[in-house]
Amino acid sequence: MNALLTPIAALGATVLAMLAAVGRVALFAFETVTHLFRPPFYGREFATALVQIGWLSLPVVGLTALFTGGALALQIYSGGARFNAEEVVPSIVAIGMVRELGPVLGGLMVAARVTSSIAAEIGTMKVTEQIDALVTLSTNPMKYLTLPRVLAATLAVPVLVAVGDAIGIFGGYIIGVTRLGFNEAAYLKNTVDFLEMWDVTSGLLKGAAFGFIVATMGCYYGMNSGRGAQGVGRATKTAVVAASVMILAANYLLTELFFTS
Amino acid sequence: MITLTDVHKAFGAKHVLQGVDLTIDKGTSMVIIGGSGTGKSVMLKSVLGLVTPDSGTITVDGNDVQRGDRDAFLARFGMLFQGGALFDSLPVWQNVSFRLLRGALKRPKEEAREIAIEKLRRVGLKPETADLFPSELSGGMQKRVGLARAIAAEPEIIFFDEPTTGLDPIMAGVINELIREIVTEMGATAMTITHDMSSVRAIADNIAMLHDGVIKWTGPVSKLDNSGDPYLDQFIHGRAEGPIEAVR
Ligand SMILES: Nc1ncnc2c1ncn2[C@@H]1O[C@H](COP(=O)(O)OP(=O)(O)OP(=O)(O)O)[C@@H](O)[C@H]1O
Ligand SMILES: [Mg+2]
Numbered sequence: 001m002n003a004l005l006t007p008i009a010a011l012g013a014t015v016l017a018m019l020a021a022v023g024r025v026a027l028f029a030f031e032t033v034t035h036l037f038r039p040p041f042y043g044r045e046f047a048t049a050l051v052q053i054g055w056l057s058l059p060v061v062g063l064t065a066l067f068t069g070g071a072l073a074l075q076i077y078s079g080g081a082r083f084n085a086e087e088v089v090p091s092i093v094a095i096g097m098v099r100e101l102g103p104v105l106g107g108l109m110v111a112a113r114v115t116s117s118i119a120a121e122i123g124t125m126k127v128t129e130q131i132d133a134l135v136t137l138s139t140n141p142m143k144y145l146t147l148p149r150v151l152a153a154t155l156a157v158p159v160l161v162a163v164g165d166a167i168g169i170f171g172g173y174i175i176g177v178t179r180l181g182f183n184e185a186a187y188l189k190n191t192v193d194f195l196e197m198w199d200v201t202s203g204l205l206k207g208a209a210f211g212f213i214v215a216t217m218g219c220y221y222g223m224n225s226g227r228g229a230q231g232v233g234r235a236t237k238t239a240v241v242a243a244s245v246m247i248l249a250a251n252y253l254l255t256e257l258f259f260t261s
Numbered sequence: 262m263i264t265l266t267d268v269h270k271a272f273g274a275k276h277v278l279q280g281v282d283l284t285i286d287k288g289t290s291m292v293i294i295g296g297s298g299t300g301k302s303v304m305l306k307s308v309l310g311l312v313t314p315d316s317g318t319i320t321v322d323g324n325d326v327q328r329g330d331r332d333a334f335l336a337r338f339g340m341l342f343q344g345g346a347l348f349d350s351l352p353v354w355q356n357v358s359f360r361l362l363r364g365a366l367k368r369p370k371e372e373a374r375e376i377a378i379e380k381l382r383r384v385g386l387k388p389e390t391a392d393l394f395p396s397e398l399s400g401g402m403q404k405r406v407g408l409a410r411a412i413a414a415e416p417e418i419i420f421f422d423e424p425t426t427g428l429d430p431i432m433a434g435v436i437n438e439l440i441r442e443i444v445t446e447m448g449a450t451a452m453t454i455t456h457d458m459s460s461v462r463a464i465a466d467n468i469a470m471l472h473d474g475v476i477k478w479t480g481p482v483s484k485l486d487n488s489g490d491p492y493l494d495q496f497i498h499g500r501a502e503g504p505i506e507a508v509r
Contacts, residue, residue: 040364129346132311136340137359137410138332 025242028220029212035140035147045148053114053149053215054156058163060113061106065164068101069093069171077180089180090187091194093172098195099259102165103203104251107210110157111243115218118149119239122222123232131223141223150215157211158204165203202258209254210247217243262287263308263418263450268317270303277303278314279474285467287322290444290451292461292482294496295471296505301454302343304471305420308452309340321418336365339416343423343454345407347395353406354391357381360414380409385435401427408436412443419443421453425460437463458497461485470496472505 076092122145125131134141169191176182221239225231263285270278277300285291293301306312308319310326319326326334347356357377361368368376378388384405395403404427411419421440425433437460444451444466453464461468462482469479470493478490485497495503 042363125348129342129344130348132306133340133342133346133348135311136309136335136338138335138364139359 025216025220028223029216031142032146032150032216032219035143036151038143040143042144042148045144046152049148049152050156052117053110053153053211054159057110057113057156057160060109061160061164062167064105064109065097065102065168066171068105069097069168069173070175072096072101072168073172073175073180077176086180087190089176089182090172090190093176094169094191094195095199097168097172098165098199098203100203100251100255102168103161103206103210104247106161106164106207107157107214107247107251108244110153110160110211111214111217111240111247114153115214115239115243116236118215118218119222119225119236120232122219123225123235126223126225127227127229127231146216146219146223149219150212153211153215154208155211157214158207161204161207162200165200198258202254205258206251206254209250213246213250214243217246262322263452264318264320265304265308266318266320268304268307268319269315270300270307270312271315276474278307281317281471281474281476283469283476283479285450285452287450288444288448289466290440290453290464291467291469292465293452293454293469293471294456294461296496297456299471300474301471302422305340305422305452305454309335309338309420332365336414337417339411339414339419341404341407341411341419341421341424343426345395345400345403347403347406347410349395351394352391353381353393353395353398354378356395356406357391357409357413359410366414376413377409380413381406383412383439384409385432401429401432404428405432405436408439412439415447416449418450419452421451421455423454423456425455425457433457433460434463440464458499461497 072093073089076089076096077086080086080088080092122131125145131141131145134144173187173191176187177184217239221235221242225235263283265281265283268278268281269276281304283291293304295301303312307314308321308326310331313327321334321337324334347353348359351359354374354377355362357380358368358373360366361373361376362370374391378391381388381390386402386405386409390398390402390406395406398406404424408421408424411421424440425436428436440451440453441464443449451464453460455461455464462485465482467479467481468485470477470490472492478488478493480488485493488494491504494500495505501507
């Protein structure tokens with residue numbers, strides 16, 4: 001009897017622990033947002049975070065988009081050839097990049113780059129008592145560390161996504177014109193004609209949501225880091241995994257919300 | 262006045278504090294001694310509210326430290342952490358004048374920098390140190406920057422967690438004198454943890470010894486050598502034999 005129940009009990013315990021973690025993360029996120037309306041604000045920290053998260057992520061996001069756009073053009077061309085629909089390449093590349101691949105791949109790359117560095121930095125601050133020191137110096141770590149990073153990521157990732165979209169479409173254009181024999185003007189016209197405003201806006205909104213997730217997970221796991229180097233390592237790993245999974249889950253939910261009516 | 266009444270704190274199965282009772286009068290210097298790992302740092306952090314006790318009460322001037330306006334409460338405190346806990350993203354002078362650069366005590370930048378350099382001088386550091394980053398300093402220098410930060414805003418109550426560990430004997434003497442000065446001249450209340458018996462004699466008005474989760478002995482520094490307490494005697498003379506086991 002016991003042998004039968006043990007795995008079920010373990011499963012139950014895991015599920016309960018997961019639900020509790022979700023609750024704690026949600027409370028953490030909510031608290032972060034409330035600090036948006038309660039001074040003091042730390043402008044300098046916000047500016048630093050904006051540079052760290054936004055500006056310095058540009059190369060990574062740009063390269064990701066460039067290669068993805070190129071690969072997408074090749075794929076759509078060879079796939080489209082099966083039903084003589086090669087001419088849809090420009091519009092499918094544009095829609096695919098802007099609605100889906102731009103925000104998702106951009107978000108995941110930022111998770112790899114930014115979530116890990118936030119979690120490691122704040123985790124190290126936690127284990128070396130710097131967070132305690134902040135508190136004794138009358139500075140709320142949520143205001144000083146968390147809010148600037150979360151706000152910066154929420155604002156910067158949509159901009160990164162917009163840049164990524166443009167570069168991705170450009171990547172498709174290069175391949176289309178040089179390798180697939182498209183006329184330059186026709187490719188551009190096709191891209192512009194079939195792209196709607198909402199395609200772009202929905203992708204940017206996704207970007208904002210992913211930016212929020214990326215920074216919040218980094219801060220949450222950093223603040224709750226275990227003791228020692230091992231604790232920081234574990235916090236960093238968990239933060240990146242959690243942020244990536246949440247980005248993909250949120251992407252599905254937002255796509256449901258935006259595009260099924 | 263700081264009072265701890267029957268304070269308990271456990272981490273998992275480990276009962277660190279098991280009913281601590283202690284009173285520190287305003288304007289006096291209390292030194293906490295006790296074996297490594299007995300919970301001295303945890304006790305200091307409980308007073309600051311960084312660690313929440315499982316039971317018992319801690320009051321400062323009659324107010325419960327867990328309730329009320331935390332910002333106003335913490336503005337009265339300075340704390341030197343055992344590991345220094347300097348912000349490694351900020352240069353030394355901004356660490357020292359952290360409180361003076363933001364929040365209620367905000368001053369102009371130049372003034373904050375001047376105060377920082379003055380406090381650095383008091384802990385025996387040259388003005389050139391001000392623009393270095395904490396990672397560029399030796400362990401003892403980091404400790405002294407932490408000390409400068411703790412006293413920068415001239416708090417009423419100051420906690421020092423092992424202020425002289427890692428310092429050479431001359432520098433330790435300078436720091437002992439500084440702590441004594443802060444108490445006698447500025448009228449601050451100080452609580453210092455140290456393992457250094459010469460520091461104890463230089464700094465303390467009163468001494469409390471933490472052992473087995475309780476205050477085993479407390480009294481004025483004049484009674485240190487004739488307390489008749491076997492635990493205290495073993496500790497201050499550093500004997501391996503006695504009621505305190507060497508393996509803990
Ligand atoms: N956050 C924590 N989580 C788990 N255990 C802790 C935590 N903080 C302290 N402890 C444990 O509490 C005990 C007392 O720690 P504390 O740092 O107060 O010792 P201490 O008396 O200051 O020792 P030392 O003189 O070596 O600094 C130690 O056994 C430590 O492992
Ligand atoms: Mg300690």
